[in-house]
Amino acid sequence: AQKVTQAQTEISVVEKEDVTLDCVYETRDTTYYLFWYKQPPSGELVFLIRRNSFDEQNEISGRYSWNFQKSTSSFNFTITASQVVDSAVYFCALSEAASYGQNFVFGPGTRLSVLP
């Protein structure tokens, strides 16, 4: 069965600090997709990134970077030089490739507070 764990329930940092959000997943499939979503206080879910299981290259997008390690079943998300606008709940999610999304499983989320 699929499972996504985000062990950090809440994280608080001061602006300009770097912060890493952890995501550990479980799946029996060899092909799957991993996602990160941001949910700001306004409530909408914002798609951040999707990774394929067969592509282990790390990715950087501005202040955001993602570290995918198959060996440890982890897909961690780092925000460099955090800003107040990064305050949100962040969700990691997993989808098995053959399921067309019906087995899309979310972690419980990590609430990030960036203090000025």
Place this chain on the structure above:
Amino acid sequence: DAGITQSPRHKVTETGTPVTLRCHQTENHRYMYWYRQDPGHGLRLIHYSYGVKDTDKGEVSDGYSVSRSKTEDFLLTLESATSSQTSVYFCAISAVRAGRYEQYFGPGTRLTVT
């Protein structure tokens, strides 16, 4: 923006009354989903649809039914609302864009059952 709207955005209803939430999409996506979001649980899949009149159950389908009579609309019905169904409901679509599989969400509906 995947052209997903949800209505109503907020609703308060009484226990035992029927409630229908609507999800509308403008891009002809085949796959549509209903999730509920509760503190400590993230998002959990209620039902999904893989085409007109083709639907299936998700993880937390008890007490909910869905219908999809046309591609653009996916309805979620609570036949007899209970307080445990107080939640935020999100509709989503999945799409393949530039060879990449992605899922996008509507703005959500906050439902309170009193």
